[in-house]
Amino acid sequence: MNLNTRQQQAVEATEGRVRVIAGAGSGKTRVLAHRYAFLANEVGISPGNILCLTFTNKAAQEMKRRISTMVDRGSVNDFICTIHSFCAKFLRKEIYRIGYPRNFTIIDEEDGKALARQAMQEFGIDRRKTTAERFLKSVAAYKGYEPMQYIQKHLLPCSSSEAPDATVRYLRLQLKQFALDYDDLLYFTLYILQHFDDARKYWTEKINYVMVDEVQDCTGDDWKLLHAITENHGNLFVVGDPDQAIYEWRGANPKIFVDFKAHTDIILNENYRSTPDILEVANHIIEHNHNRVKKELFTVKLNERQVVHLHAKSDKEEAAFIASRIDDAVKEGMGYGDFAILYRSSFLSRQIEQSLLKLHIPYSVWGGVRFFERKEIKDVLSYLRIVATDNDDLSFRRIINLPARKFGDASLKALSAIAEEEDTSLMTALRNHIDDKRFSKPTLRNFLKLIDDARARVGIMPVSELTDWILKESGLGDLYRTDEEEERLENLTELINSMKEFEEGRIDEGDADLTSYLQEIALYTNADRSNDSERVRMMTIHQSKGLEFPEVFVIGLTEGIFPNHRAIRERRQDGEEEERRLMYVAVTRAERMLWLCESEGYMNENGALKFPSRFLSEVPEGMLRVEGKLDPVLKAGTAGLVSMLNQELCEDGEKPWDNGTRVSHKIFGEGVIEGYDASAKSYKVRFNASTRNLLPHVLTRL
Numbered sequence: 001m002n003l004n005t006r007q008q009q010a011v012e013a014t015e016g017r018v019r020v021i022a023g024a025g026s027g028k029t030r031v032l033a034h035r036y037a038f039l040a041n042e043v044g045i046s047p048g049n050i051l052c053l054t055f056t057n058k059a060a061q062e063m064k065r066r067i068s069t070m071v072d073r074g075s076v077n078d079f080i081c082t083i084h085s086f087c088a089k090f091l092r093k094e095i096y097r098i099g100y101p102r103n104f105t106i107i108d109e110e111d112g113k114a115l116a117r118q119a120m121q122e123f124g125i126d127r128r129k130t131t132a133e134r135f136l137k138s139v140a141a142y143k144g145y146e147p148m149q150y151i152q153k154h155l156l157p158c159s160s161s162e163a164p165d166a167t168v169r170y171l172r173l174q175l176k177q178f179a180l181d182y183d184d185l186l187y188f189t190l191y192i193l194q195h196f197d198d199a200r201k202y203w204t205e206k207i208n209y210v211m212v213d214e215v216q217d218c219t220g221d222d223w224k225l226l227h228a229i230t231e232n233h234g235n236l237f238v239v240g241d242p243d244q245a246i247y248e249w250r251g252a253n254p255k256i257f258v259d260f261k262a263h264t265d266i267i268l269n270e271n272y273r274s275t276p277d278i279l280e281v282a283n284h285i286i287e288h289n290h291n292r293v294k295k296e297l298f299t300v301k302l303n304e305r306q307v308v309h310l311h312a313k314s315d316k317e318e319a320a321f322i323a324s325r326i327d328d329a330v331k332e333g334m335g336y337g338d339f340a341i342l343y344r345s346s347f348l349s350r351q352i353e354q355s356l357l358k359l360h361i362p363y364s365v366w367g368g369v370r371f372f373e374r375k376e377i378k379d380v381l382s383y384l385r386i387v388a389t390d391n392d393d394l395s396f397r398r399i400i401n402l403p404a405r406k407f408g409d410a411s412l413k414a415l416s417a418i419a420e421e422e423d424t425s426l427m428t429a430l431r432n433h434i435d436d437k438r439f440s441k442p443t444l445r446n447f448l449k450l451i452d453d454a455r456a457r458v459g460i461m462p463v464s465e466l467t468d469w470i471l472k473e474s475g476l477g478d479l480y481r482t483d484e485e486e487e488r489l490e491n492l493t494e495l496i497n498s499m500k501e502f503e504e505g506r507i508d509e510g511d512a513d514l515t516s517y518l519q520e521i522a523l524y525t526n527a528d529r530s531n532d533s534e535r536v537r538m539m540t541i542h543q544s545k546g547l548e549f550p551e552v553f554v555i556g557l558t559e560g561i562f563p564n565h566r567a568i569r570e571r572r573q574d575g576e577e578e579e580r581r582l583m584y585v586a587v588t589r590a591e592r593m594l595w596l597c598e599s600e601g602y603m604n605e606n607g608a609l610k611f612p613s614r615f616l617s618e619v620p621e622g623m624l625r626v627e628g629k630l631d632p633v634l635k636a637g638t639a640g641l642v643s644m645l646n647q648e649l650c651e652d653g654e655k656p657w658d659n660g661t662r663v664s665h666k667i668f669g670e671g672v673i674e675g676y677d678a679s680a681k682s683y684k685v686r687f688n689a690s691t692r693n694l695l696p697h698v699l700t701r702l
């Protein structure tokens, strides 16, 4: 099977709780795929009883592809997916229990923002003060605080009122459309598992084996679901790498993985991806983290080219160097797809893009604007959503005047008032009041007819054909053709291609209907769809997770940018360590050649001089070949900047004790603080007989 002893052991450890701590490039994807095949082929478990969870949709597709080469075709099923898409599948079957229709909608971040804006506007929240994004964060915190209570209180259709504020209003808008965001998918699934015995019995008996990839990036709620779903059989196999935990800032909790009590523990530390030099750089950097499970990666591969520290005089020069290196290498026989350019923050891509364009090097930016978040894609999907259900007010608002139907703000306001009063959706209100003279226009009648005609075609036409039909009949296609934005038409063609792929994938299951498509698509991101084998790939390091490339450039390695000082200021040591893990992820993406790039100049943020990242100094002298003229003064500059930041954090962290705090001193006895001198960092302490100014280290707080 082409596995090493430990990998083999992991594959065959099928029963109970198994934890695999897998270093970068140590073959965890391979282990997961083989384990699935082992369960299906050797142990004889039906794939319908195995749940294999990946971090992204793209990873799920890749996993399916790998597994399909090892098992019968019928064995690759829908239970190889992300946690959120598992929840969507679960809810499609079970959500009726709490009064929701099976064709509930899933709202992504953009949809959420639109709802947020509406709620904020109604409650007069100034959008210059609170952005929709920030508002949504507070909603998420509200939900996450007591998810079960929040569902009962706000999201069950029978739920009763609470004095409305913007958050409550937002939740009502969600309920009105039966719309679930990503958090809700998880919470609703947990809710049903906890509150409906027969549902719990069915699912926990059905799922005999659960395997989870990238488990270090699971949140506490994800873990709750893993425990709930394995309650019956107890077979939970988790794979992850604490050194690659890069989503703590978003609520992931890698500590749960580190503390997980398994029946079987396996460590994979043989790396098959990178050359020894690259690994050594990675090992040296990650060693600087204190909170980690120590594991040293090794490889039997041979070195090819030394890792380079590229130092340029300006970011323009840095970009030009990279473009010309790629150009030369391609002339010597490498492919554009062999290169990846990784960065901490997306603004760093612009300069490189310009240089690549200059040399006519094909490239793609992953996640610039995510494919399914582009305007034209969302417009078409909104049409499809309205065809699927009248309840979707968001989609209605988006398309009712697209193309123009003489339905402006005033009409929308009038219709909204009616819908609110009658407690129906905008679409239903329009249907019921089409004879009202405010709405009785041929354009609007045509719109209703278009939607009804499309609805009659659902189930007869595949989704791809239906979409094509809507583009023609609605006039949307023409609109984009006159838009002069070539890209939009290309994207629409690509959307229809994606639908065809979806239909082909589902042909055996008879599950390629419009609702399933819309639910699936709501979970997609741009990274899920690109076929970039002939292009240089540019992406943030977060997006590079799980990928590998022969040659990698990590750009913008400037202290402050990477590690990002904002992250460190906000989360102190945790922030610094997560930045370092991000660096570790970046370095370990490279197979044969690695460039660590930075340049001189000034920071955008504050105009200060740029200095090389501390991560570069964490690699022992001589291990990196320096390209460019690196003045030793710059290194000293980095050290100065780091210590200044530490100093700042230290001072911030030492909040002085309040006046009145009781303390004791070896000689003077007990006393009470009466003041603090920030410049001397000393306290004024009153003792029985006198007052003294003393430094904190001689005082003990009582």
Ligand SMILES: Nc1ncnc2c1ncn2[C@@H]1O[C@H](COP(=O)(O)OP(=O)(O)OP(=O)(O)O)[C@@H](O)[C@H]1O
Pocket (backbone or CB within 6 Å): 002, 003, 004, 007, 022, 023, 024, 025, 026, 027, 028, 029, 030, 031, 241, 244, 271, 272, 273, 545, 546, 547, 588
């Ligand atoms: N036993 C093996 N023999 C040969 N090659 C292997 C073996 N195991 C894994 N590989 C190869 O090593 C590379 C890394 O494997 P894989 O992508 O599964 O690693 P990973 O642990 O998921 O990495 P990361 O966590 O860094 O994303 C792949 O190219 C894979 O084919």
